[in-house]
Amino acid sequence: MKTGRFWAWVTFILGACYFFIPLIATFEFSLRMRRGEYSFDAYSVVLGDARFQQTFSYSVIVAVFTIILGVLIVVPTAYWIRLRMPHLRPIVEFITLLPLIIPAIVIVFGYIRMYGSNSPLPFLASARGTDVLLIIGYATLALPYMYRAVDTGLRTIDVRTLTEAAQILGAGWTTIIGRIILPNVLIAVLSGAFLTFAIVIGEFTLASLLNRPAFGPYMQLVGANRAYEPAALAIIAFAITWGCMSVIQVLSRFAPKSANRPN
Amino acid sequence: MANISATATSETTGVMPPARRSSLRMATQWIGVAPFFIFALMFLILPTLYLVMGAFQNAAGEYTLENIWLLFQDPSIRLSYWVSIKISFWSATIGAFIGLAMSIAIVRGGLPNWVRSTTMTFSGVASNFAGVPLAFAFLATLGRLGLVTVILRDVFGLNIYGMGFNLLTSWGLIAVYLYFQIPLMIVIITPAIDGLKKEWGEAAATLGATTWQYWRMVVIPVLWPSFLGTVILLFANAFGAIATAYAFTGSSLSIVPIKLYAQMRGDVLHNPNLGYALAFGMIVITGIANVFYIWFRVRSERWLK
Amino acid sequence: MADPFLSIQGVSKAFGQTTVVENFNLDVERGEFVSFLGPSGCGKTTVLRMVAGFEEPTAGSIYVGGKDITYLKPNQRNVGMVFQAYALFPNLTVAQNIGFGLKVAGVAKADADKRVAEMLEMIKLPQFGDRYPYQLSGGQQQRIALARALAPKPKLLLLDEPLSALDAKVRVSLREEIRSIQKQLGITTIFVTHDQEEALSISDRIAVMYGGKAEQVGAPFEIYNRPATKFVANFVGTLNVLEGTVSDAASGKVKVNTEEISLKGKLNGSKTGDMLSLALRPEAISLGRRPGNDASLSGQISDVHFLGSVIRVRVGIGESSVSLDTFNNSTTPPPVVGEKAEISFSSGDVLVLH
Numbered sequence: 001m002k003t004g005r006f007w008a009w010v011t012f013i014l015g016a017c018y019f020f021i022p023l024i025a026t027f028e029f030s031l032r033m034r035r036g037e038y039s040f041d042a043y044s045v046v047l048g049d050a051r052f053q054q055t056f057s058y059s060v061i062v063a064v065f066t067i068i069l070g071v072l073i074v075v076p077t078a079y080w081i082r083l084r085m086p087h088l089r090p091i092v093e094f095i096t097l098l099p100l101i102i103p104a105i106v107i108v109f110g111y112i113r114m115y116g117s118n119s120p121l122p123f124l125a126s127a128r129g130t131d132v133l134l135i136i137g138y139a140t141l142a143l144p145y146m147y148r149a150v151d152t153g154l155r156t157i158d159v160r161t162l163t164e165a166a167q168i169l170g171a172g173w174t175t176i177i178g179r180i181i182l183p184n185v186l187i188a189v190l191s192g193a194f195l196t197f198a199i200v201i202g203e204f205t206l207a208s209l210l211n212r213p214a215f216g217p218y219m220q221l222v223g224a225n226r227a228y229e230p231a232a233l234a235i236i237a238f239a240i241t242w243g244c245m246s247v248i249q250v251l252s253r254f255a256p257k258s259a260n261r262p263n
Numbered sequence: 264m265a266n267i268s269a270t271a272t273s274e275t276t277g278v279m280p281p282a283r284r285s286s287l288r289m290a291t292q293w294i295g296v297a298p299f300f301i302f303a304l305m306f307l308i309l310p311t312l313y314l315v316m317g318a319f320q321n322a323a324g325e326y327t328l329e330n331i332w333l334l335f336q337d338p339s340i341r342l343s344y345w346v347s348i349k350i351s352f353w354s355a356t357i358g359a360f361i362g363l364a365m366s367i368a369i370v371r372g373g374l375p376n377w378v379r380s381t382t383m384t385f386s387g388v389a390s391n392f393a394g395v396p397l398a399f400a401f402l403a404t405l406g407r408l409g410l411v412t413v414i415l416r417d418v419f420g421l422n423i424y425g426m427g428f429n430l431l432t433s434w435g436l437i438a439v440y441l442y443f444q445i446p447l448m449i450v451i452i453t454p455a456i457d458g459l460k461k462e463w464g465e466a467a468a469t470l471g472a473t474t475w476q477y478w479r480m481v482v483i484p485v486l487w488p489s490f491l492g493t494v495i496l497l498f499a500n501a502f503g504a505i506a507t508a509y510a511f512t513g514s515s516l517s518i519v520p521i522k523l524y525a526q527m528r529g530d531v532l533h534n535p536n537l538g539y540a541l542a543f544g545m546i547v548i549t550g551i552a553n554v555f556y557i558w559f560r561v562r563s564e565r566w567l568k
Numbered sequence: 569m570a571d572p573f574l575s576i577q578g579v580s581k582a583f584g585q586t587t588v589v590e591n592f593n594l595d596v597e598r599g600e601f602v603s604f605l606g607p608s609g610c611g612k613t614t615v616l617r618m619v620a621g622f623e624e625p626t627a628g629s630i631y632v633g634g635k636d637i638t639y640l641k642p643n644q645r646n647v648g649m650v651f652q653a654y655a656l657f658p659n660l661t662v663a664q665n666i667g668f669g670l671k672v673a674g675v676a677k678a679d680a681d682k683r684v685a686e687m688l689e690m691i692k693l694p695q696f697g698d699r700y701p702y703q704l705s706g707g708q709q710q711r712i713a714l715a716r717a718l719a720p721k722p723k724l725l726l727l728d729e730p731l732s733a734l735d736a737k738v739r740v741s742l743r744e745e746i747r748s749i750q751k752q753l754g755i756t757t758i759f760v761t762h763d764q765e766e767a768l769s770i771s772d773r774i775a776v777m778y779g780g781k782a783e784q785v786g787a788p789f790e791i792y793n794r795p796a797t798k799f800v801a802n803f804v805g806t807l808n809v810l811e812g813t814v815s816d817a818a819s820g821k822v823k824v825n826t827e828e829i830s831l832k833g834k835l836n837g838s839k840t841g842d843m844l845s846l847a848l849r850p851e852a853i854s855l856g857r858r859p860g861n862d863a864s865l866s867g868q869i870s871d872v873h874f875l876g877s878v879i880r881v882r883v884g885i886g887e888s889s890v891s892l893d894t895f896n897n898s899t900t901p902p903p904v905v906g907e908k909a910e911i912s913f914s915s916g917d918v919l920v921l922h
Contacts, residue, residue: 224513462655485658
């Protein structure tokens, strides 16, 4: 037991080093912009860059629309599958896992070929249409995470019983969805939303290949041309990811605990 | 996959309600899920099929195996698949073993509770911290002016670049990929390690088994399917990744996604159908990997019910 | 007891500041079946785990066959153990599970296979060798766990609430099976349970535990009929308690509600005017007068539960009430709630709790 604990500590500390040294090094590097002393110059340059502000806010807006689209597609489906069509579950689950199997670059390649300006659905003919296609692509990438989060949420509250109980008490569909289902899965939906946000905000492949002015391609561009700013950007991006994950952790404490079913 | 859809269709027909009212009933039933299926068809399945079909056609639209043949013929394409597979394989395998060791350490090592919760939270963050900024972080650490490089040079007198070290190689990329592969392994495998019941170890002990015998006969066989399944997931995860590699080395490192990226930006290949074939090759590899993943997953869940 | 096979001597166990077992003593003879009975947290499982070697006692020693095993590792003790949650190895077939102990001991394959077949025969699952645990019911899994524990011919069999996870019917049939296998093999067995009916039905002796101590050790008949402490009386079996006042210590008269009964020789030096608790098992009470019952009280029927072969009747006597069982007799109509009734019992069956 004693030696076991010793090796556990060794493993943990070595792992912690591998994960913390790059963070410390990146932070240190980001402070080196001014010669001979540490300063936050790199951060003020980055944050003051108009292109940073434009691309970042563009990505935030895209992320918000992605989340809305994802929720609209996933929540009714997951609910309906749980409630009425459980026999479709294997198919739906398989489809939601597809974006993990098919690389993002392949999906976007398909979009470019299928929805070009000469196609019946010319998303790529206008900038607005391309934005929509980008949001759709992100919603596709986020599908596995969103579906799992919502489905887990629905499982813990046992939707079928809740819905039947509400129907017996005379509730209509709007009441059932709005007053019973949504509040109970809100935490799950929000967890999925923040995870989606973390994935979308710095995404590079889709945005770059669809030529949209998003944060991911901007970071890549800065990385190719500047020395200290990329480190500052990395720290900012890490902080955003950390923030999203912390919110999910905090949210999970408020999630309804399974009342009637252990699984 | 064939299996899944076969059972599903037989169940649909079996569950069909009596003819009266049923058409209306069915219609409302399907309205609930129709948006999802239309979305998946239009933006996930059809675009992929389009590429798969294109891989078997020439520029004139005639069916041919020429593009697939070229995948194997063209030395630069062959090399890019080889490098991609190598990077994905090693980053998945090494990441899986280190992740497993860390997971065992935090679950079974008798460490204080905060170690486990901190590691799990951090793993959640780091497994999603991929892409462009991750490349920056490693350049700032082990690049020519990175902190670790400088400390090694100035404090320990080790000039690693002078010794032939170069971060911008496939092994450098593997080290970078480990930054999200290890945490992903921890996130996925920790529940499986939690699933090892304390009583199994006690039962084995009362039956006279040593710790090593218990591990060899029970723990390793039980963990094996989830372990292998996760390795495959990590492999697919690395195989499709492009942003980190691109930000890291530009297009100098020849891996398949970067080759496809370059082709799509129109700088390299002039045969679009060869691009389809490149994409098709990626789908085949990650697809095969995931068939194995699902298979191992089913096996491990069966045992741990 | 000249030469106990298992001897637990003055064993205590503390986790940090909390003491879970305190100065526990027990001698078990070879081939004996002893149950540890008590509520959860009474220390019964901790004692068992110290015998198995999973916990080290803070004080005291444990001997098996005259040898001190207190600090021996679990895998060197040669004990068999069955757990509440079966704990079968999920990756091994039934036969491989049963043969596990033989394999790690290096028994030759042919001998091991023979022993496994024997064990499968013994638990009446001869066809199940090739199945996996997840394909079996709880009762079947637990029988296999029993066979696995017994296959290496252990000196001691330890059963840690083996029946608690099973449903009622299986529980009864499996406990009978465990007992018959135990008798057939003559293996010394310790059985931990919180279910008094289980303990009463299969044990040679029972140790009733509470707060880390053995309250009483004795044969089931003794434990049930002559509980040594109020805790044992309450924990084992259903007990009716009537409050009474000694009205004449010399003649043994006790006043219950408005009536007097005679408990001569049972008052153990109580004085006139003392309050007493009188405990009675339901089966010791009859509805109406019976020959041989020398005490009676009158009351009113407050509840009737039809349980099939018996009818459980609750009779209110003043402020308190007693439960009693009458056999269901198809020609006699059951009692009716609200009726006046008289109950009778033998004063010899009354347990006086001070």
